[in-house]
Structure formats: C-alpha cells, structure tokens
Amino acid sequence: MRTVLYLVQKEFLQVFRNRFMLPMLLVMPVVQTVLLSFAANYEIQNLSLGVVDHDLSPMSRQLVARFGASGYFRVKKSAFSIQEADADLARDYTDLILEIPPHFERDFIREGTAGVSITANAINPVKAGLAIGYAQAIVQSEIPPRPPQKGGLELTYSNWYNPRLDYKTFMVPGILGVIISMIICFLTALNIVREREVGTIEQINVTPIRKWQFILGKLLPFWLIALVMMTIGLAVGWLIFRIPMLGDLRLVFLYTLVFAPCMLGLGFLISNFAESQQQAIFTAWFFLVIFILMCGLFTPADSMPRWAQWLNMLNPVKYFVEFMRLVLLKGAGFAEIRQNFFTVLTYGAVVNGLAMWTYRKRV
Amino acid sequence: MSISVQNISKSYGPVQAVKAVSFEVLEGEIFGLIGPDGAGKTTLFRILASLLLPDAGQARVDGLDVVQDYKALRRRIGYMPGRFSLYQDLSVEENLGFFANVFGAHIRDNYDLIRDIYVQLEPFSDRRAGALSGGMKQKLALCCALIHRPRVLFLDEPGTGVDPVSRKEFWDMLRRLRASGITILVSTAYMDEAALCDRVALIQKGEILAIDTPRGLTAAYRHPLFAVRSDDMYRLIRDLRDLTPDADCYAFGEYAHLVVPGGGSPSAAILQYLEARGHTGVELLPVQATVEDSFIDLMKNGVWTT
Structure with missing residues (x-):
C-alpha cells in the first residue's frame, strides 16, 4: 500500500508541476458549466412575430400586446394580408405568424370562444415546437378553451420538478456529469500512454511495483480530481444558477466515487491498446462523442429507437446524467437510484477488470 | 556465476533478433556486449531484465530464473534502458527519491554506493531531469538504477549521446562499482569502450561471434x-x-x-x-x-x- 502512496504522490507532483494541467482542471469545469448552460439551452426569446389582424378590435389588440409583453415574442411586423405575412415568413423575416380572423371579438362575446391561427417556420423543429407552445399558452390565457361538452374531457397539466421549465435547472446537472466523465477519461488514457510514449514505463516495469499497485496509483489521483471537480461544479451551479439541490449531497459524492471508476477504467482500457497519445485521443473521442450525444443531455434518451436504447445501456455517461437530475432536481434518495447505482458499480468493476486483464507488464 | 544464458532465442515475427545465444558472466565482472545497432543487444537485455519473454532457452540472473522468478529478480537488478526513462518533469532529487521509495530503500542507506556520482548532480538537485545535459542524465539514471543496491546492473548503451569526457567518467564509475562486488553487463557499439570491459562478447545479427577478454581477442588476431x-x-x-x-x-x-x-x-x-x-x-x-x-x-x- 505504501508503494501506491508513493505512486500517487509522484502523480500529484507531476499534475501540480504541469503549468497547463492544474488551471485546466479547475477552470474547465467552471467555464464549461457556465458557457454551456447559458448557451446550450432551449429557452427561446425574442422570436419575430408577424401579425395579421383582420379584426382590429380592442380584444385583438390586447392579444397582440400580450404576445409582445410575454418576452418570448417581438412583434416585427403587422401585415394586412396573409400573403404578405407568408412572404415574410418565407424570407425568414419572421419566425411565426399570428392571424386573427375577422369578427374575433364578436364571436368571443357571443359564443364565449374564438379561434386564431398560428403558423411557424419549422426548419428548426425544436424552435418551432417551442414557439407554438409559448403562443398557445398566451392565447389560452386570453381566450379560455371551449368549455368541455358533457362527458368530454379537459386536459390540464403542470410541470413538476421544474415548474417554470427553466432550462438551466435542467442542463447544469447534466453538463456537470458530462464534463467530469470526459475529463477523467481523457486524463487517465493520456497519462498512461504518455508513460509508454516517453519510455518511463520501461523503468517502472523493472521495479517490484505490482500491476494492481501501478493501476491504483494511476486511478486514485484522477478519482480524487473527479470529486474536486464535482465540488467546484456544484458550487458554480448553486452560486450562479441557483439550481435546486433537493437530494442529499452526500449521495451525490458517494455516487461520483462509484461512477468515476467507469470512466477511469475506460481511459485505462484505451491506453492499453494505444501506442501513442494521438491514438489515445482519437479513440477516446470516438467513444466520448457517442456517449455525450446519446446520454440524454440534449435529447431525451427514452425517445431513441429501441436498438439505440439497448446500445445506450453501455453508455456510462447516461447513468450519470440521469442520476444527477434525479437527485438534484427531484430529490431522489438511494432507494430510487439503487438500480442505477448498482449498474454503475458493476460497470466500473467489469471495465477495470478488463483493463487489468489486458494490461501487460511484459510482452 | 552471476548471469548464465543458455540458448536464448527471440523472434519478432519473421525477424529473429536473438538466435540461441549462450554466455556466462562471473560475479563482479564487467561484461560487454559489443555489436552494431540491430545486433540484438537490447532484446537480450530486456529478456535478462525480465521485461521480455524469450521464445526458447533459459537464463538465470543472480541464481534466479528470468521467467519464473521475475518478481524476486526485479529487486536484485538495476536496469538502465538505452533511452532516458526517468520522469523528465520531476527534479533530480524527486526522481531518485521516487525510485528509492518504490524499491522500499532509503537514499541514506545506499548513499555510499552512489556518492561519487551523485556529488556531481547535487548542485542541480532541484533541476528537472528533462533539463539536464546528456552526461548528467546518464549519471542520474545510473544513480536511480543503483539506489536499491542491486546485485547485477544492466546498462544498455550507456555511452550513446554522451560526450567523450562524460563517457570516460562514466566508465571510471563502473570500475568503482565493480570493486563493491556488483556484476555489470553493459552493451555498446563503441569499440573503445570494449577495451574497458573485463570480458566481451561480440554479437552480430543475433549471434555471438566470440567471447574473450579484450586482450585475448586481440591476441588471437x-x-x-x-x-x-x-x-x-x-x-x-x-x-x-x-x-x-x-x-x-x-x-x-x-x-x-x-x-x-x-x-x-x-x-x-x-x-x-x-x-x-x-x-x-x-x-x-x-x-x-x-x-x-x-x-x-x-x-x-x-x-x-x-
């Protein structure tokens, strides 16, 4: 065990000496969390709205004013004909059209309900979907939906765990999971391959250092670094984004401890097959890009095709992102994440076992 | 007998790097493997240092089989690869301390063995190993290979990339080490270094051409x-x-x-x-x-x- 300590000590000496490494480890989680959370969100504001008001009544004007006051829309142009509005939409001058039919106010007063038409440019389906969603909400607040007929059903909804659908709340825990996974996987792979590339492994291999000692000496430092990065990331999430932290933070750290070996082991496994740092980088990227795009951070993992979901069971980042959201946003306790916890534990054991098995001190 | 090699062979694919090589090295001897680049010297060294498994043949170092007893063997040998293999981003002192630690040795206990060499390094003890000159790197590598007081020392082409003065100093040190009973197996492509060995084996294309003292070799000419x-x-x-x-x-x-x-x-x-x-x-x-x-x-x- 003392040998492992000496190895860890050596590793930290190298990390702290590296003028590039330490700032990267401390600054990267902060910058990426802040940058990605602000930039990579689905919240859409200032959509350009084209209005065609055939009614021109106080009520229709009030509806248009509501759109402008919502913050989501900016009334870019009031057109007199739907043809003109369509042309604006086609040349990308506006994002969506609100068309108010003649006799809108009269119908509403007489019949208690009225209709408007909303047309959106769906080149970007996400944007269009959200725009329509916002528009619908505004229209409904102004015009109550038709009262249910006898025996009919009325659908109402509320958003739990993120009542105002704040995307930062949703993104920050996930991004944190992705960043930590990415960094520790890269660091481990590169660090071990570097020893081979520079030739220091040759000198290490003739010492009595045992295989498990060497491996533990390599994994422990990055394991600790993962915890430090988690602490920094949570602090940023709390200080800057005020993300809710409903769950037990001790559980978050415990889970990080159990999860980190998955990514460390993957990095280690990659290093066993890579002869140079360049090869290691490309191999690690190949897997990480798949992991990150499929982890559920950007698109819900549950809506992927069946085969992709099966494949995704091998994606460790998915479990981490899922866990972070469950515990931080939903306040899940151990009982709720037990399956995830043990899956990750097994995953780590298998990956590290494989890495251990493929690592050779002599050829 | 400190090193005994019997019919050791090793191939890399179709290339036979070492062909049924046999030789013996006595205790406290400086034995030179002399041959051009690609003769199979490094392969032989790596087999004897338990880093490479031979295809055939047997080798014992300090009484231990290089395949079966490799764990015990690694405590008794010091190996200096041909390529500088210490941590370039650690200082002279940190490198030495690290290698002492992983062998469970203390610098203090074995300082007498490396003193002659280390005094020259001491002024640079805070310098990163990567910033040392070629000759200094060689000396540091030798210190690190000696710090656990090995019984047998393997030096793979220690003279390469080192100026003539440093090379001469290095060989003077080897002679002093021999005096403390350490067996030294050294490889080189420099013929002038061969004359400084007690005995040499001339090796070419994986085969030993002759084994003799330098004097015996020239006398047989x-x-x-x-x-x-x-x-x-x-x-x-x-x-x-x-x-x-x-x-x-x-x-x-x-x-x-x-x-x-x-x-x-x-x-x-x-x-x-x-x-x-x-x-x-x-x-x-x-x-x-x-x-x-x-x-x-x-x-x-x-x-x-x-």
Whole structure:
C-alpha cells in the first residue's frame, strides 16, 4: 500500500508541476458549466412575430400586446394580408405568424370562444415546437378553451420538478456529469500512454511495483480530481444558477466515487491498446462523442429507437446524467437510484477488470 | 556465476533478433556486449531484465530464473534502458527519491554506493531531469538504477549521446562499482569502450561471434596488420583492396588498416605496389590489432574458435 502512496504522490507532483494541467482542471469545469448552460439551452426569446389582424378590435389588440409583453415574442411586423405575412415568413423575416380572423371579438362575446391561427417556420423543429407552445399558452390565457361538452374531457397539466421549465435547472446537472466523465477519461488514457510514449514505463516495469499497485496509483489521483471537480461544479451551479439541490449531497459524492471508476477504467482500457497519445485521443473521442450525444443531455434518451436504447445501456455517461437530475432536481434518495447505482458499480468493476486483464507488464 | 544464458532465442515475427545465444558472466565482472545497432543487444537485455519473454532457452540472473522468478529478480537488478526513462518533469532529487521509495530503500542507506556520482548532480538537485545535459542524465539514471543496491546492473548503451569526457567518467564509475562486488553487463557499439570491459562478447545479427577478454581477442588476431596513409585516402583504400585476392582495407581514424591474411606481402612490397600506382606521401607501419579489427575480421570470416 505504501508503494501506491508513493505512486500517487509522484502523480500529484507531476499534475501540480504541469503549468497547463492544474488551471485546466479547475477552470474547465467552471467555464464549461457556465458557457454551456447559458448557451446550450432551449429557452427561446425574442422570436419575430408577424401579425395579421383582420379584426382590429380592442380584444385583438390586447392579444397582440400580450404576445409582445410575454418576452418570448417581438412583434416585427403587422401585415394586412396573409400573403404578405407568408412572404415574410418565407424570407425568414419572421419566425411565426399570428392571424386573427375577422369578427374575433364578436364571436368571443357571443359564443364565449374564438379561434386564431398560428403558423411557424419549422426548419428548426425544436424552435418551432417551442414557439407554438409559448403562443398557445398566451392565447389560452386570453381566450379560455371551449368549455368541455358533457362527458368530454379537459386536459390540464403542470410541470413538476421544474415548474417554470427553466432550462438551466435542467442542463447544469447534466453538463456537470458530462464534463467530469470526459475529463477523467481523457486524463487517465493520456497519462498512461504518455508513460509508454516517453519510455518511463520501461523503468517502472523493472521495479517490484505490482500491476494492481501501478493501476491504483494511476486511478486514485484522477478519482480524487473527479470529486474536486464535482465540488467546484456544484458550487458554480448553486452560486450562479441557483439550481435546486433537493437530494442529499452526500449521495451525490458517494455516487461520483462509484461512477468515476467507469470512466477511469475506460481511459485505462484505451491506453492499453494505444501506442501513442494521438491514438489515445482519437479513440477516446470516438467513444466520448457517442456517449455525450446519446446520454440524454440534449435529447431525451427514452425517445431513441429501441436498438439505440439497448446500445445506450453501455453508455456510462447516461447513468450519470440521469442520476444527477434525479437527485438534484427531484430529490431522489438511494432507494430510487439503487438500480442505477448498482449498474454503475458493476460497470466500473467489469471495465477495470478488463483493463487489468489486458494490461501487460511484459510482452 | 552471476548471469548464465543458455540458448536464448527471440523472434519478432519473421525477424529473429536473438538466435540461441549462450554466455556466462562471473560475479563482479564487467561484461560487454559489443555489436552494431540491430545486433540484438537490447532484446537480450530486456529478456535478462525480465521485461521480455524469450521464445526458447533459459537464463538465470543472480541464481534466479528470468521467467519464473521475475518478481524476486526485479529487486536484485538495476536496469538502465538505452533511452532516458526517468520522469523528465520531476527534479533530480524527486526522481531518485521516487525510485528509492518504490524499491522500499532509503537514499541514506545506499548513499555510499552512489556518492561519487551523485556529488556531481547535487548542485542541480532541484533541476528537472528533462533539463539536464546528456552526461548528467546518464549519471542520474545510473544513480536511480543503483539506489536499491542491486546485485547485477544492466546498462544498455550507456555511452550513446554522451560526450567523450562524460563517457570516460562514466566508465571510471563502473570500475568503482565493480570493486563493491556488483556484476555489470553493459552493451555498446563503441569499440573503445570494449577495451574497458573485463570480458566481451561480440554479437552480430543475433549471434555471438566470440567471447574473450579484450586482450585475448586481440591476441588471437593472427593476420599481419598495417596502418597506412597517403595523400589520397579514398584511392588508397580502393587500391589496397586489390593488393592480394583476400586483402582487406578499411578506414581507421586518420589511417587505413590493411589486413593481408596469410602474409606474403612484406612492407617493401606494399610500398612498391603503392608507388607503382602513383601514391604520394605514403606512410606504412605494422600495428597491433584492436578489438575493432578483431570484430571486423570476425564479421567477415565467421566465428572463431578460441
């Protein structure tokens, strides 16, 4: 065990000496969390709205004013004909059209309900979907939906765990999971391959250092670094984004401890097959890009095709992102994440076992 | 017997790097493996240092089998690879401390062994290993390989990339280490270093050509040998190769060495021959063979039996 300590000590000496490494480890989680959370969100504001008001009544004007006051829309142009509005939409001058039919106010007063038409440019389906969603909400607040007929059903909804659908709340825990996974996987792979590339492994291999000692000496430092990065990331999430932290933070750290070996082991496994740092980088990227795009951070993992979901069971980042959201946003306790916890534990054991098995001190 | 190698073979795919090599090294001996690049020296070293498994054959180092007893063996050997393999981003002191620690040794306990070498490094003890000169790197590597007081030391081409003065100092240190009972196996492509070994094995293309003391090797050299020079060395060497059907001539420092197997060409005859070909400024003197002459002869004429 003392040998492992000496190895860890050596590793930290190298990390702290590296003028590039330490700032990267401390600054990267902060910058990426802040940058990605602000930039990579689905919240859409200032959509350009084209209005065609055939009614021109106080009520229709009030509806248009509501759109402008919502913050989501900016009334870019009031057109007199739907043809003109369509042309604006086609040349990308506006994002969506609100068309108010003649006799809108009269119908509403007489019949208690009225209709408007909303047309959106769906080149970007996400944007269009959200725009329509916002528009619908505004229209409904102004015009109550038709009262249910006898025996009919009325659908109402509320958003739990993120009542105002704040995307930062949703993104920050996930991004944190992705960043930590990415960094520790890269660091481990590169660090071990570097020893081979520079030739220091040759000198290490003739010492009595045992295989498990060497491996533990390599994994422990990055394991600790993962915890430090988690602490920094949570602090940023709390200080800057005020993300809710409903769950037990001790559980978050415990889970990080159990999860980190998955990514460390993957990095280690990659290093066993890579002869140079360049090869290691490309191999690690190949897997990480798949992991990150499929982890559920950007698109819900549950809506992927069946085969992709099966494949995704091998994606460790998915479990981490899922866990972070469950515990931080939903306040899940151990009982709720037990399956995830043990899956990750097994995953780590298998990956590290494989890495251990493929690592050779002599050829 | 400190090192005993029996019929060790190793191939990399179709290339046979080491072909059934056998030799023995006595305790407290400086034994040199002398041969050109690609002769199989490094492969042999890596097998003896338990880093590479041989395809066939057996080897024991300090009484331990290099395959079966590799764990115990690694505590008793010091290995200095041909390529500088210490941590370039750690300081001199940190490197030494690290290697002492992983062997469970203390610098204090074995300081007497490395003192002569380490005093030269001490002024730079805070410097990163990567920023040291070639000679200093070599000395640090030697210190790190010695810090656990090994019984056998493997030095793979320690002279490569080091200036002549540092090389000489390095060999002086090896002699002092031998005095403390450490067996040293050293490989080199420099023939002048061969003369500093107690015994040498000449190795080429994975085969040992001869094993002897440097003196024994040169003494066994039977052909008349001359050092020749003239104003036009290039033409001189070409002309001398045609002197007799089996005559050989090769550049050797400022001179060319001329070998005339079987004799039959006294100096006078050679001078006459050169004069007839219009050489000027000719100088010709009989010389004693060096290890290099022996090696060249062996490469050309195959294995001697001495």
